Amino acid sequence: MMSIRDHSPLSDEDLFSRLRRLWRQRDPMPAGLVDDVLVALATRDLGVEYAMLTMLESSGAAVGVRGVSDVQLLEFARGTRSIMLRVSDLGDGRRRVDGWIAPAAALSVRLEQDDDDFTTAASAEGRFDFPDIPAGRTRMWLQPERGPGAAAARQGFTTDYFTV
Known part of the structure; x- marks a missing residue:
């Protein structure tokens, strides 16, 4: 597997895939975030x-x-x-x-x-x-x-x- 440190050229797709994996490991999405956003959108015009x-x-x-x-x-x-x-x-x-x-x-x-x-x-x-x-x-x-x-x-x- 290539790493960014190898200075090998990475495609945008590979780079974004690695960044996505890194952020999922280091800062996962909070539990319930999707539901909270849906509730906020549904109630914005109350x-x-x-x-x-x-x-x-x-x-x-x-x-x-x-x-x-x-x-x-x-x-x-x-x-x-x-x-x-x-x-x-x-x-x-x-x-x-x-x-x-x-x-x-x-x-x-x-x-x-x-x-x-x-x-x-x-x-x-x-x-x-x-x-x-x-x-x-x-x-x-x-x-x-x-x-x-x-x-x-x-x-x-x-x-x-x-x-x-």
Whole structure:
């Protein structure tokens, strides 16, 4: 058997085969790694699924069925930050969005819809609203207020897309 020390030319296939053997002997794959990776891949979008379940549950209506309620309650959470939204139907394809941030913080709130952006500021109590926006696909962003009093520890937050 040839060795690398013989300075004999090795094909790429032979070299990779030897490296593979070396690493299998010296640093074998941990038991359960494949299963752990499969579980991580299967659960990576649980936040999106949870948001959808929360939206459907809080609307009080079955999917695809028109209910008598004109109010939706939505909640998004990441880490220690969460946003609760109350979306009211104003008629004519317009919506009112009232929101609360927990833990409460004075943050800049941006609501993005296709080509439109709406911005407002949350109070120190975490309260904000968008009194009149069009219905449609929406995404929300929280960002620290700019200025001398802004706390550096606050982190931005972005929701997944949802429909109002």
